[in-house]
Structures are given as structure tokens and as C-alpha cells.
Amino acid sequence: MAYEEVKVRKPLGLILLPFFSVVCFFGAWELIVRAGIVPATMLAAPSDVGALFVDKLTNPNPDGATIFVHAWVSMQEAFLGYLLALGIGIPLGLFMGWFGVVRGIARPIFELIRPIPPIAWIPLTVFWFGIGLWGKVFIIWLGGVVPCVINAFVGVRMTNPTLIQMARTYGASDWQIFKTLCVPSALPMVFGALQIALASCWTNLVAAELLAADQGLGYLITMGRRLALPDMVVLGMVSVGVMGALIGLAIDEVEKRLLAGIRR
Amino acid sequence: MTHKIECRHIAKVFIQKGKQRVHVLEDISLFVRDNEFLVILGPGQSGKSTLLRIIAGLETPSEGEVLLDGRPVSGPGPDRGLVFQSYMLFPWKTVLGNVELGPRLRGVPREERRRIAQHYIDLVGLRGFEKHYPHQLSGGMKQRVGIARAYANNPQVMLLDEPFGQLDAQTRYFMEKETARIWETEKRTVLFVTNNIDEAIFLGDRIVTLKGKLPGRMDRVWEVDLPRPREHTDMEFLKLRHTITECCELTL
Amino acid sequence: MAEMEEGIQRLGRQDRAIANEVQKSVRERRPLTLRRVITNEYVLHVVSAAAFLTLWHEVAASGVFKGGLCTPWEVVVRFRGLLTDTLAGLTLWGHIAASAQRIAIGFVLASAVAIPLGLFMALNPYVNALVKPVFDIFKPMPPIAWVSIAILWFGVGEESKIFIIIIGTFVPCLLNAYNGIRLIDPELYDVVKVLGGNRWNEILQVSFPASFPAIFAGLQISLSLAWTCVLAAELVASRSGLGFIIVQGMKFTDAALVIGGMVMIALVAWLSSLLIAGLEKLLCPWRRDIRDL
Numbered sequence: 001m002a003y004e005e006v007k008v009r010k011p012l013g014l015i016l017l018p019f020f021s022v023v024c025f026f027g028a029w030e031l032i033v034r035a036g037i038v039p040a041t042m043l044a045a046p047s048d049v050g051a052l053f054v055d056k057l058t059n060p061n062p063d064g065a066t067i068f069v070h071a072w073v074s075m076q077e078a079f080l081g082y083l084l085a086l087g088i089g090i091p092l093g094l095f096m097g098w099f100g101v102v103r104g105i106a107r108p109i110f111e112l113i114r115p116i117p118p119i120a121w122i123p124l125t126v127f128w129f130g131i132g133l134w135g136k137v138f139i140i141w142l143g144g145v146v147p148c149v150i151n152a153f154v155g156v157r158m159t160n161p162t163l164i165q166m167a168r169t170y171g172a173s174d175w176q177i178f179k180t181l182c183v184p185s186a187l188p189m190v191f192g193a194l195q196i197a198l199a200s201c202w203t204n205l206v207a208a209e210l211l212a213a214d215q216g217l218g219y220l221i222t223m224g225r226r227l228a229l230p231d232m233v234v235l236g237m238v239s240v241g242v243m244g245a246l247i248g249l250a251i252d253e254v255e256k257r258l259l260a261g262i263r264r
Numbered sequence: 265m266t267h268k269i270e271c272r273h274i275a276k277v278f279i280q281k282g283k284q285r286v287h288v289l290e291d292i293s294l295f296v297r298d299n300e301f302l303v304i305l306g307p308g309q310s311g312k313s314t315l316l317r318i319i320a321g322l323e324t325p326s327e328g329e330v331l332l333d334g335r336p337v338s339g340p341g342p343d344r345g346l347v348f349q350s351y352m353l354f355p356w357k358t359v360l361g362n363v364e365l366g367p368r369l370r371g372v373p374r375e376e377r378r379r380i381a382q383h384y385i386d387l388v389g390l391r392g393f394e395k396h397y398p399h400q401l402s403g404g405m406k407q408r409v410g411i412a413r414a415y416a417n418n419p420q421v422m423l424l425d426e427p428f429g430q431l432d433a434q435t436r437y438f439m440e441k442e443t444a445r446i447w448e449t450e451k452r453t454v455l456f457v458t459n460n461i462d463e464a465i466f467l468g469d470r471i472v473t474l475k476g477k478l479p480g481r482m483d484r485v486w487e488v489d490l491p492r493p494r495e496h497t498d499m500e501f502l503k504l505r506h507t508i509t510e511c512c513e514l515t516l
Numbered sequence: 517m518a519e520m521e522e523g524i525q526r527l528g529r530q531d532r533a534i535a536n537e538v539q540k541s542v543r544e545r546r547p548l549t550l551r552r553v554i555t556n557e558y559v560l561h562v563v564s565a566a567a568f569l570t571l572w573h574e575v576a577a578s579g580v581f582k583g584g585l586c587t588p589w590e591v592v593v594r595f596r597g598l599l600t601d602t603l604a605g606l607t608l609w610g611h612i613a614a615s616a617q618r619i620a621i622g623f624v625l626a627s628a629v630a631i632p633l634g635l636f637m638a639l640n641p642y643v644n645a646l647v648k649p650v651f652d653i654f655k656p657m658p659p660i661a662w663v664s665i666a667i668l669w670f671g672v673g674e675e676s677k678i679f680i681i682i683i684g685t686f687v688p689c690l691l692n693a694y695n696g697i698r699l700i701d702p703e704l705y706d707v708v709k710v711l712g713g714n715r716w717n718e719i720l721q722v723s724f725p726a727s728f729p730a731i732f733a734g735l736q737i738s739l740s741l742a743w744t745c746v747l748a749a750e751l752v753a754s755r756s757g758l759g760f761i762i763v764q765g766m767k768f769t770d771a772a773l774v775i776g777g778m779v780m781i782a783l784v785a786w787l788s789s790l791l792i793a794g795l796e797k798l799l800c801p802w803r804r805d806i807r808d809l
Contacts, residue, residue: 104560123766127584342712
């Protein structure tokens with residue numbers, strides 16, 4: 001229906017319930033740890049995690065770096081991998097969508113690599129790059145590049161064929177059609193890839209750091225496990241979650257601005 | 265005497281984006297006789313679909329009331345069948361499954377509802393397509409399923425909301441003939457909404473015209489005294505078409 | 517007029533053809549030139565795959581990467597051997613079965629809880645208000661971040677791996693079931709209302725079938741995530757599974773083992789996604805023809 005009837009007012013229960021549920025969640029968590037239902041060696045109470053967070057702001061021990069350093073290292077890796085994935089994946093996908101020769105050459109290799117989870121590359125990456133920055137960037141790049149290629153490819157393939165035929169009747173060259181028609185019409189799909197690729201990059205960052213790292217949020221989690229410090233594990237998990245969510249929101253905002261720019 | 269359907273001073277106000285109030289209908293009063301084919305003719309954005317949804321019971325009027333056999337309507341019910349502009353077939357059901365949905369919801373036993381469904385599938389000319397899924401059908405065929413589905417529930421009143429708006433001209437013309445044929449085979453009270461004047465004159469016993477632009481208001485009621493089956497090229501047909509067009513254009 | 521009549525009658529008969537709405541493009545015959553053969557997509561596929569394998573072979577044989585790379589042929593030989601020989605007590609089949617079993621258990625458990633929960637959340641605003649905020653807290657956390665805590669909780673056995681898989685598959689299963697229902701055209705519910713159905717009829721006749729395709733899309737996403745998760749869990753600590761094969765290769769700098777393990781995972785993951793696709797075809801017969809359009 002074209003008209004939407006606005007609900008006059010949400011029932012009070014529906015407004016309060018979310019707060020209630022979040023409070024209950026944290027309360028129950030705190031309680032089961034404090035009451036000793038779950039041993040302190042397995043789970044840390046939210047208050048402990050909070051205290052550790054404050055401590056880790058300045059204290060580099062026992063894992064060798066403050067939380068800022070860990071976060072900064074992770075950000076660096078993630079963004080390098082992400083930007084490289086966008087920079088290579090999107091043009092490749094666009095070209096694959098429009099130029100048969102590029103598609104013919106790139107497709108079999110892409111299809112070969114696509115179904116392999118990026119995590120499976122970790123050993124080879126360690127052989128090739130060691131455990132430094134670039135190994136991790138490579139893993140993250142692998143995670144991000146696949147959705148970029150797919151979305152850009154599909155975006156170009158979905159260009160309205162009538163518009164392409166129209167352009168042809170005006171005598172546009174292949175390159176002109178690609179530039180002025182296919183790329184703009186693929187943009188919404190490409191923007192869709194920004195979020196998907198980011199989520200994928202962030203997941204693979206944690207994987208890469210779990211296995212081969214000496215700094216970073218994933219490493220913080222691993223050290224927490226090795227040292228049997230559940231508060232450190234949870235702190236690492238929460239930091240990863242919060243940062244992932246924040247970056248996601250930022251990308252969302254960028255996407256909105258860019259799309260608004262196009263629609264204008 | 266009570267009419268089959270009576271609308272008394274119906275008005276509808278929607279609230280948009282929190283505060284904006286949009287008057288869609290204002291003071292609509294009309295009646296439909298038993299087994300009459302009434303057409304509501306109005307341009308786009310005149311609230312005619314909303315009027316039909318109010319009669320179907322899917323929307324509640326802000327003012328006024330709808331009476332069915334003299335009793336006020338309080339919600340949707342199987343006594344009124346609705347045919348949707350965008351077909352609204354269930355893509356996961358076959359033609360047969362779609363048509364037998366109404367009897368099924370009312371708990372009619374399998375054999376019986378199969379028989380009913382088959383009868384209406386035959387009536388709309390879809391014999392042989394019972395096992396097809398909607399995406400395998402053309403637009404005209406889809407709407408035939410929509411009509412059969414509404415008929416199969418044996419409603420007292422059929423409400424059709426611009427049912428052929430999405431069809432090409434040829435198919436549309438063909439479907440109009442089919443509608444007239446089906447209606448004459450199994451008479452029902454019909455309320456037919458359209459923005460096409462030819463369709464209105466071709467099908468209607470009476471035509472209610474709405475004024476353009478929101479809020480939709482009653483304009484006039486026209487009696488169509490042409491013998492059936494009608495022809496678009498009849499002199500009488502064209503004369504009436506001319507009159508209605510003139511009159512409506514004056515009010516625009 | 518009569519002609520038009522006849523035309524329309526014919527149109528009626530041709531409805532079946534129109535129904536399919538398949539536009540067959542007219543193929544024009546063009547001369548077969550060398551240029552056209554070379555630029556043919558399929559020819560290029562073969563050329564490209566061959567070039568890829570050759571390049572791989574040459575680079576590996578040149579020894580630039582030392583033990584870090586081996587030739588494709590070495591991988592094949594190594595894994596043909598594993599069909600009968602054992603690695604840590606299991607043949608290749610045993611390792612595949614170990615991973616597949618973990619996935620199957622975790623996947624079934626997660627979807628059995630997540631899909632009904634997602635449906636409930638979409639159908640009842642109170643369930644939604646209660647569950648959504650907590651779910652939103654967990655959503656942005658990558659499943660792999662749970663590996664460490666899983667080991668703290670369950671040790672290095674099967675439970676921790678299944679736990680990771682459940683965590684990883686839960687989110688997409690729930691989200692897709694949830695969105696599958698929220699994105700239903702509300703007018704479809706009107707159909708049931710007008711035919712005299714109640715709320716329960718609406719859910720049974722519209723909500724469930726309409727959300728099926730979305731649920732299956734969620735299962736596909738979940739499945740590929742499940743393979744990532746099981747791999748991560750096996751990489752960290754395990755004594756069997758395809759991830760274990762890769763770890764062994766890493767430990768002994770045996771590139772054939774690593775690459776072979778990667779290829780096997782890709783293969784098995786691909787096969788399992790075919791399985792889900794087949795299941796969808798079976799359960800959603802109305803989508804059989806529209807898939808590839």
C-alpha cells in the first residue's frame with residue numbers, strides 16, 4: 001500500500017523491554033561469576049573486564065602492549081588489507097563484468113581461489129611472508145577481495161541491456177559504454193561490497209592474529225588464553241566487537257553520503 | 265429496502281511521517297444493489313483503492329461506516345472477495361493451490377475444495393494449468409487466477425482493484441470481455457475500480473466518478489443503459505464515453 | 517473487429533508460450549576467425565587455467581620459495597598416498613569425516629535454534645524487544661574471536677569446535693529468518709485476511725513459505741562460515757580434520773600437505789553447498805525455474 005499508517009504510540013512494554021533485557025543479560029553474567037556458578041578461571045565478570053580495560057589503557061603487561069597499541073596495530077592491518085581489497089577487487093570485478101577477455105582469463109583462477117577460506121592460507125602465508133605485517137595484510141586482503149570482485153562483477157552484468165543497446169546506436173565505443181554506463185550503474189552494488197568486505201576483513205584479521213602475531217587485538221585474546229586470564233580474553237573479544245561495530249557504522253555513513261551524492 | 269453495500273459519509277485520513285495528515289477520502293456515500301456491476305472511475309491518486317480496501321475491511325474509515333446487507337462492516341471476511349491490482353498470488357502455490365486457498369481456510373474437505381477450485385479454474389479458462397506456478401504464467405493468466413481465487417471462496421460481493429492495470433492493451437480488452445462473461449455466468453455483486461473509461465462503460469451497470477487529486481470526492485453517478493454484450497464501437501457507447509469525458513474534464 | 521477477435525483468441529492459445537516469457541535471441545552466424553577463437557571465453561578459461569598451473573609449477577620447481585611451495589603434481593601424489601596411508605591414525609577420508617561431522621552437528625544445532633528464534637522475533641514484537649538487544653551485542657563479534665574462550669570453557673576436544681561452529685552459524689541463520697519475514701509484502705497477508713483466515717492462517721500460509729528462500733540463503737552463508745570456523749578451531753588445536761592436515765603441513769614445512777588440505781576444504785565446502793542447494797530445490801519447487809534468470 002502506498003500509504004503508511006503511523007502507529008500512534010509504542011506500548012510501554014516494548015519501549016522498556018530492550019533495556020530490561022540488556023540489564024538482565026549483564027546482571028546475570030555478573031551474578032553467575034560472582035556466585036561462583038561458573039569458575040573464575042573460565043569466565044570473567046563484566047566488572048572485572050571493565051577494570052582490566054582501565055588498567056590496560058596504561059599498563060603494557062603481561063602481554064607486552066597497552067590496549068591502544070593492540071587496537072592501533074589491528075586497525076592498521078585491517079585498513080591496509082581492506083583498502084588493497086577495494087583497490088584491486090573492485091576494478092577487477094568491473095573489468096571482468098564488461099570485457100570478455102578479462103573475464104575469460106581471470107574467472108577460472110578466481111573460481112579456484114574463491115571457495116578456499118582465507119584462514120586456510122595462513123600456513124602458506126607464514127612460509128612466504130613470515131609473521132610480520134604483510135602476511136596478515138595478505139590474509140585480510142583475501143577475505144575482502146572476493147566480495148568486492150563478485151559485487152562489482154554482478155553490478156556491471158546487471159546494467160540494463162536496453163541502455164547498452166541505446167548507447168551502441170549512438171555509436172559509443174566499448175570503453176565509453178563501460179565508463180559512462182556500466183560503472184555508474186554498478187555503483188550501488190559496489191557500495192554494497194564495502195560493508196560485506198569490511199566484515200570479512202575484520203573476521204579474518206582476528207583469525208590471522210590468533211595464529212601468527214605478536215601484537216593486535218587477536219593476539220590479546222590468544223595471550224589471554226595462554227595465560228589463562230579469562231578477563232583478558234573477554235576484553236579482547238569485546239574490543240574486537242566494538243571496533244568492528246564502530247567501523248561498520250562509519251562505513252555506513254560514508255556509503256550514505258556517497259549514494260546521496262550519486263542520486264543528486 | 266437495504267442495499268447489498270452501502271457507504272455512509274466515508275472519510276479517511278492517513279498520518280504520514282509522524283504528523284503530516286493526508287486526507288485521502290472525503291464524504292463518500294454510495295450504494296451497490298444486489299447483483300449489480302458498479303464501477304468506480306477515477307484518475308490516479310483519487311483514493312479509489314483506499315475506498316475499496318475500506319469496503320473490504322482492510323482499512324477502517326476515519327469517519328462514516330460501511331454496511332453490508334444493512335449490518336456494519338468491522339473487518340475483512342469471506343463474504344467479500346478482493347482481486348488485487350498486483351495479483352498477489354502466492355508464488356509457492358500452484359494455480360490449483362492458490363484457487364483452493366479460500367475453501368481450505370474455511371475447512372472445506374479436500375475433495376470438495378478440489379471440485380470447487382476446478383470449477384472456477386475452468387470458468388476463467390485455465391484448464392490444463394492447474395499444476396503451474398504463478399511465475400510460469402503471463403500477466404493476464406495471473407489475474408485470471410486472482411479472479412478464480414476470489415470466486416472460489418463464494419463471496420457475496422466481488423471487489424476488483426484495477427485488476428487489469430498492469431496488462432497490455434490487447435490482453436486488457438480480452439480480459440474485460442472475460443470478466444463480463446464470467447459475471448454473466450455467475451452473477452455476483454461487483455465493485456470494480458478503474459482509471460480507464462472504456463473499461464468502466466464496457467463493464468458497469470452504473471459508474472461512480474471520483475474527482476481527481478486528494479482527497480477523493482464523489483463527482484457523479486452515471487447509469488449505463490447499454491445492452492450486453494457491449495461493443496466499444498457502438499454509437500451509444502461512444503456517445504456516453506464522450507459525455508463522461510467532457511464532464512470529468514470540466515471538473516479537473 | 518473479427519480479425520482482432522481472432523487475434524485475441526490466438527493470443528489466448530499462445531498464452532503458454534507467452535507464459536514462459538523467454539526471449540530467445542536470434543543467433544547470427546559470424547565467420548570463424550582466429551581472433552574470435554582466441555577471444556572466446558571458454559578458450560580463454562582453458563588457456564588461463566593451464567597458464568596458472570604452469571606458472572605455479574615453474575615457480576615451485578625453481579625453488580624460490582624453498583619448502584614454502586611445491587608443484588601441483590606433488591600435491592596430487594601426496595594426497596593419492598593419503599587415501600590409503602594414515603596421518604595421525606586417519607586416512608584422508610577419516611579427516612574429511614572428522615571435519616564434516618563437526619560441521620554437521622554444529623550446523624544442525626545452530627539452525628534448529630536460530631531459525632525458529634528468528635521467526636519468532638519477526639512475528640512477535642515482544643520477543644523481538646527482548647532478544648534483539650542481546651543479539652545485537654554479540655552480532656559484530658567475529659566468530660573466530662570465540663575460539664580462545666571456547667578452549668577455556670570446553671578444552672581442546674570436540675565440544676569447543678562444535679561450539680565455535682554454532683556461534684558462527686547462529687548469526688546469519690537468525691538474521692535471514694528474521695529479515696525473510698520482515699521483507700514480506702504486507703499485501704500478501706491481506707489475501708489471507710480477505711479470504712477469511714485468522715492470524716494463525718497468515719503465519720502458516722504466508723510467513724513460513726515466503727521466508728523459505730531467505731532461510732536457505734542464510735543456510736548457505738552459515739555453511740561457508742561454518743567451514744571457516746571449523747578450520748580456525750582445528751588450526752588452533754586438534755588431532756583430526758582437514759585443518760589438522762594443514763597444521764601438520766605447517767609444522768613440518770610440507771607445502772604439499774598444506775596446499776592439498778586447502779584444495780580439499782574448497783572441494784568439500786563446495787560439495788556441501790551443493791547439498792543445501794539441492795535441498796532448497798526439493799523444498800521450494802516454485803523457485804526451480806527462476807533461479808538462473
